[in-house]
Amino acid sequence: MSNQSLDKTISVLNDLIETSKDGEAGFRTCAEDVKNAELKTLFTSRARECATAAEELQAMVLGFGGTPENDTSVAGDLHRRWVDLKSLVSGKDEESILNECERGEDVAKKRYAEALKNELPLNVRELVQRQYEGVLRNHDQIKALRNTARARS
Numbered sequence: 289m290s291n292q293s294l295d296k297t298i299s300v301l302n303d304l305i306e307t308s309k310d311g312e313a314g315f316r317t318c319a320e321d322v323k324n325a326e327l328k329t330l331f332t333s334r335a336r337e338c339a340t341a342a343e344e345l346q347a348m349v350l351g352f353g354g355t356p357e358n359d360t361s362v363a364g365d366l367h368r369r370w371v372d373l374k375s376l377v378s379g380k381d382e383e384s385i386l387n388e389c390e391r392g393e394d395v396a397k398k399r400y401a402e403a404l405k406n407e408l409p410l411n412v413r414e415l416v417q418r419q420y421e422g423v424l425r426n427h428d429q430i431k432a433l434r435n436t437a438r439a440r441s
Contacts, residue, residue: 386434
């Protein structure tokens, strides 16, 4: 692998690490804000899955001799502040929290789809594809829960 393609691969992986860290922090925030015990458990589980995804990506960056990202993105931090503010104003209702979770998952879907447009080594592509499928499942589940909460209100 050329230095240029190695640098590009590490850059793609680091972007996904930030995305996973954003997801972890976002789901933790939602778990803290929601009152429904089932949703709290779901969000806590999703936060752990995002943490595991970040760890897998970090290990891959280290394997390529790179320095893995270890923090959330500025955009993710801003989104969580927005969730906190919106939750205060809206009374932290389930639908609002699920809306914000879905918005976060929309960002993750986009970033993973963009990552898969790159030329990546097979082992990297397989990991990113597997994680992307998890993001899609999360998104669809959150969206279904949000639609159910919306129908109840």
